[in-house]
Every structure is written in C-alpha cells, then in structure tokens.
Amino acid sequence: MSSAISPLAPTEITDMPAVAGVKFATAAAGIRYKGRTDVLLAILDRGTTVAGVFTQSKCPSAPVEWCRAKLKSGKARALVVNSGNANAFTGKTGRQATALTAALAAKAAGCSPNEVFLASTGVIGEPLDATKFDGVLATLAETAAPGDWMSAAKAIMTTDTFPKLATATVKLGKANVTINGMAKGAGMIMPDMATMLSFVFTDAPISASALQSLLRDGVEDTFNAVTIDGDTSTSDTLLAFATGHAAASGAPKISRAGDPRLKAFTKALHTVLADLSEQVARDGEGARKLIEIIVEGAVSKKSARKIAMSVANSPLVKTAIAGEDANWGRVVMAVGKAGEPANRDKLSISFNGIRVAKSGARDPSYNEQEVSAAMKNPKIQIRIGLGLGKGRDRVLTCDLTKEYIAINADYRS
The missing domain is CATH 3.60.70.12 (L-amino peptidase D-ALA esterase/amidase)
Known part of the structure; x- marks a missing residue:
C-alpha cells in the first residue's frame, strides 16, 4: 500500500448508508x-x-x-x-x-x-x-x-x-x-x-x-x-x-x-x-493522468473495444501521456497493431477535443502550443475516428510513470 495518495483520487469521501442485513x-x-x-x-x-x-x-x-x-x-x-x-x-x-x-x-x-x-x-x-x-x-x-x-x-x-x-x-x-x-x-x-x-x-x-x-x-x-x-x-x-x-x-x-x-x-x-x-x-500504480479512450466509426462495438484496448495498453502511448506529449504517431501505431479493420487514410485523432490528425495525416490547423497546454490536464481524452462504420466503445486507463516501475520492482522484496 503506497503512502502517497494518488493525485487523481476523489476529492470528497463518499457517505455510505448502511445496508440492512x-x-x-x-x-x-x-x-x-x-x-x-x-x-x-x-x-x-x-x-x-x-x-x-x-x-x-x-x-x-x-x-x-x-x-x-x-x-x-x-x-x-x-x-x-x-x-x-x-x-x-x-x-x-x-x-x-x-x-x-x-x-x-x-x-x-x-x-x-x-x-x-x-x-x-x-x-x-x-x-x-x-x-x-x-x-x-x-x-x-x-x-x-x-x-x-x-x-x-x-x-x-x-x-x-x-x-x-x-x-x-x-x-x-x-x-x-x-x-x-x-x-x-x-x-x-x-x-x-x-x-x-x-x-x-x-x-x-x-x-x-x-x-x-x-x-x-x-x-x-x-x-x-x-x-x-x-x-x-x-x-x-x-x-x-x-x-x-x-x-x-x-x-x-x-x-x-x-x-x-x-x-x-x-x-x-x-x-x-x-x-x-x-x-x-x-488509482493505477504511479498514475498521474486518467486517460479516456473513445473509438468511433469502427465496424462493430467489439472491434472498437479491441482497438481501444490496444491503445490503452500501449506502453508507448501511456509514457507519452505521462510526458504530456500528444504523440499521435503512437496512437496510430496502436490502432494499426490491433488486428482490426482500419484505414490509415480515414483515421482522425483528437486529444482533449483538439484534433491533431485528420485523413491519415497531421491536421492542417495543428497548433503545438494549444495541444501542449491541453496535455497538462489531469484527465486526457483520446478520441479516435475510424470512418468505417457505426461501432463505438470507450475504455479507461492511466499513464505509465517511473513510480509504476518502482512499485512493481519492489513488490515482493
């Protein structure tokens, strides 16, 4: 049990009523x-x-x-x-x-x-x-x-x-x-x-x-x-x-x-x-960012889930978020390796509502300063548009920090 409370912890203590029995x-x-x-x-x-x-x-x-x-x-x-x-x-x-x-x-x-x-x-x-x-x-x-x-x-x-x-x-x-x-x-x-x-x-x-x-x-x-x-x-x-x-x-x-x-x-x-x-x-071990991944336009909900999980479980995506870097290239990588239908030239990606990639390339209106400021938020939403169908899903994860490694390197010892 870590001594430092996660910065993402709820700010209010839940008032729990009794349950009879x-x-x-x-x-x-x-x-x-x-x-x-x-x-x-x-x-x-x-x-x-x-x-x-x-x-x-x-x-x-x-x-x-x-x-x-x-x-x-x-x-x-x-x-x-x-x-x-x-x-x-x-x-x-x-x-x-x-x-x-x-x-x-x-x-x-x-x-x-x-x-x-x-x-x-x-x-x-x-x-x-x-x-x-x-x-x-x-x-x-x-x-x-x-x-x-x-x-x-x-x-x-x-x-x-x-x-x-x-x-x-x-x-x-x-x-x-x-x-x-x-x-x-x-x-x-x-x-x-x-x-x-x-x-x-x-x-x-x-x-x-x-x-x-x-x-x-x-x-x-x-x-x-x-x-x-x-x-x-x-x-x-x-x-x-x-x-x-x-x-x-x-x-x-x-x-x-x-x-x-x-x-x-x-x-x-x-x-x-x-x-x-x-x-x-x-409360992910060592977490500093809550990450919400929304995949839209997939061929099915099941396909959207697999793609969202591929992004959520990517160490490269998670470390980029920890470094407050809107590295959409890593998101593209994670989408592509998921093994699900995807078309590079239809892909769009947004970080916290700011579109950074569109139609398979960097968005023409991309502004580094605007995106960098958005990445400092404790919650990061990555929205991925596939443009293939009506499948949609959402998963939650967190960033991957040095503290995660420290916690798990010392867990048994």
Whole structure:
C-alpha cells in the first residue's frame, strides 16, 4: 500500500448508508503487512442471495475456485477477504487454506462452510497461513456491526492509495433500496469478465439467477472496460449480495433479470460499478493522468473495444501521456497493431477535443502550443475516428510513470 495518495483520487469521501442485513468487522491478522488491518469479515443475514463473476485466467487462485464451486447454491452468509497474500499458485496447501478459512468463518457466523465466500489479494505463489484466522474470525463475528464501509474498504487494499467506495439509492416498487460497493485494485489490472476485488451489497429482494444476469451484463462496459497494465490477475473476483430486507418496506421480490420493475435498479447498479471501475483507473500504480479512450466509426462495438484496448495498453502511448506529449504517431501505431479493420487514410485523432490528425495525416490547423497546454490536464481524452462504420466503445486507463516501475520492482522484496 503506497503512502502517497494518488493525485487523481476523489476529492470528497463518499457517505455510505448502511445496508440492512450486512455487518462488517476488520482486524490485523499479520498476513503480510505490519501495523494495519488485513482481514475483513462480512456477516450476511439468512436469506441473502449471491452472484459472482471471476477472472478468466487459466491459473486462478484457490479462493476463486472455492467461490465458483459455492456459487451454485446462490446462498451466502459470510464473506472473508484478506490482503497481503493472494493464495494463488499455492497448490494443495492453497486449497487446504480456503477450506480452513471457510470452516473458521462458518463456525463464527453460525452457518455452513458452503455459505462462506472467500477472496484474497496480494503476493502470488506464497502459501497463506490460514491458522492466523483462528480466533480472529470469531472475534470479528462478535463485533461485526453495520455501517463502517471505510474500514472495510481499507482492509482489502494492497498497493491502492485510497479506499474505493460507491453508493446509489433507487426506488424498487414502493421501497427505496440501497446499492453499496467497494473495490480494490491498482496494478495487474485488465479484467476479463470480472474485476480485481469488488463487493456489492444491496437490500433488494433479488433471486441469485437474476442477480447473476445483472452482474454479468453490468461488468461489460465498466470493469471490463478498464486497464492499468494489460495484465489479468489470478484473483479477480466480483461478488454481489442481496439481503432482501427491502421486501419488508414494499419492494417486490424479483425472480428474473428481465422484470421491467428492475429498470431503475439496473441503471443504478451500472452507476455503482462504473464509479468503482473509474476509481480503479484513477488509482493505477504511479498514475498521474486518467486517460479516456473513445473509438468511433469502427465496424462493430467489439472491434472498437479491441482497438481501444490496444491503445490503452500501449506502453508507448501511456509514457507519452505521462510526458504530456500528444504523440499521435503512437496512437496510430496502436490502432494499426490491433488486428482490426482500419484505414490509415480515414483515421482522425483528437486529444482533449483538439484534433491533431485528420485523413491519415497531421491536421492542417495543428497548433503545438494549444495541444501542449491541453496535455497538462489531469484527465486526457483520446478520441479516435475510424470512418468505417457505426461501432463505438470507450475504455479507461492511466499513464505509465517511473513510480509504476518502482512499485512493481519492489513488490515482493
């Protein structure tokens, strides 16, 4: 965890309301960090449904495999998250660690281990000593209380420089329902059907299958449209929990994602996921610039996404932005290498609304001083026009600085 807060961090602390049926407690279990909390326990009321999406890495962590297996029941009573150790690439000992952690949490929460969900983040390849949770989880279960979202978000941080929280309140039937979310992630970020670690909680009465559909759709243009360095983690986990408590206030019980009464809720969920994913981009390791890449005129949305990601993951583009250099030549390079349909002579490129390239050449009205001034902004928008079709997409990333190298060169040592 870095000591200096990202200059792109939100300027205001989000006021997070309580979600009925959710309680938190955190502790310092000494997993890796000294002098800070590194374990979070969430206790969920009976009847809570759960949905999840996970990394598509072929080398997933033990907690990811645990959650995938337990997700089939659609029921959850507890969530345990630790930072400092990813429990990934840890073989049989990793699976034993998840089983022990779940057993300890189940005993503390008074539920079955099959209703316990797990997530770990930190160093890959080092065994997780789950015996450190013995006694700690029991104490956390006794002290768990609603409301302290900030402490919960801080406990799951690794190289993050600030906790990431988002909330929305929306009408469902006659009741107001709350959607709260937290996330962690600053490096090894290019999600693939999931996010780094993120947890969403709502008091809406939604079935597990409906929640699963909403979540799967919701990540596509939020977390899956963010990249820091092009590396997909072994541990990416996004879990959503619905306690159903709002039913007592008049919220209808929802059994399918296509229910028209879910329209406002679906939009609010997307807003929360989008907020969290942008905060991840703002906290990219060593980041000084938030970069928004918009690709228009592609042959399809899928093609636009691939081109946008090619630009977003280019070290040459990202270092140019870090140096406040509107180097459109590097953008052209990244478009050309994406393997998607593109016509050099139809290409146009803009930085922060200033067109620098048009019809395959430098824009005739290009002004170096004007563009240089625009590149000093903390947010840089790169807009790419392909002129081939109606496909459009948008992704977020950040610049690549010397600090990113320093953070990752020293991460294990």
